[in-house]
Amino acid sequence: EVQLVESGGGLVQRGGSLRLSCAASGFTFSNYWMSWVRQAPGTGLEWVANIRQDGSEKYYVDSVKGRFTISRDNAKNSLSLQMNSLRAEDTAVYYCAREAIYGGYVDFWGRGTLVTVSS
Amino acid sequence: DIQMTQSPSSLSASVGDRVTITCRASQSIRNYLNWYQQKPGKAPKVLIFGASTLQSGVPSRFSGSGSGTAFTLTISSLQPEDFATYYCQQSYTTTRTFGQGTKVEFK
Numbered sequence: 252e253v254q255l256v257e258s259g260g261g262l263v264q265r266g267g268s269l270r271l272s273c274a275a276s277g278f279t280f281s282n283y284w285m286s287w288v289r290q291a292p293g294t295g296l297e298w299v300a301n302i303r304q305d306g307s308e309k310y311y312v313d314s315v316k317g318r319f320t321i322s323r324d325n326a327k328n329s330l331s332l333q334m335n336s337l338r339a340e341d342t343a344v345y346y347c348a349r350e351a352i353y354g355g356y357v358d359f360w361g362r363g364t365l366v367t368v369s370s
Numbered sequence: 371d372i373q374m375t376q377s378p379s380s381l382s383a384s385v386g387d388r389v390t391i392t393c394r395a396s397q398s399i400r401n402y403l404n405w406y407q408q409k410p411g412k413a414p415k416v417l418i419f420g421a422s423t424l425q426s427g428v429p430s431r432f433s434g435s436g437s438g439t440a441f442t443l444t445i446s447s448l449q450p451e452d453f454a455t456y457y458c459q460q461s462y463t464t465t466r467t468f469g470q471g472t473k474v475e476f477k
Contacts, residue, residue: 296406296414296471297468298467310464312371354404354461355404355462357414358425360414
């Protein structure tokens, strides 16, 4: 059974840092692009970042470029998101997501972890 | 970046109604358009990928069409479990983008 379990969310002050992790199981992690998608309270989905199977390509939404870093450890079946210089508008539930091998859509989602940035 | 615009933002409908949601891309995305359903407090789930391919296990009352810049999601006969928020997403570029969502509410 495919599982994606996020951890690392919590309350952090504006300007602070937080590292999110996602533990993957039930599939060959190294075969898939992986993404982070977030959802601020009461709003829609926002794609944040994704990373190629071998980690050689990484892409970000403009609002997090230079502040967030996506990474992966295929030996540990783990995806991470290092978030620095956090802002109030980064407050959201962050979902770890697996992209389908063909087509780029998300075929499995984690349950999400809440990040709250206080001002 | 490619912008995705959904309409309407919300709609009211009754069980048995035919519901259509539209999604437009700011430039051609060929058929790299995906639809998701999200219920409150839950992660989204994919309904349709590649503009018109139904994900395994999704009821056949859901269908998708379109290519280029204009796409539609149709629910042929709305069921009680279909009251949710629906999102389109483009996967034509590696920087993915979602539409703002369409909330389907009970009339």
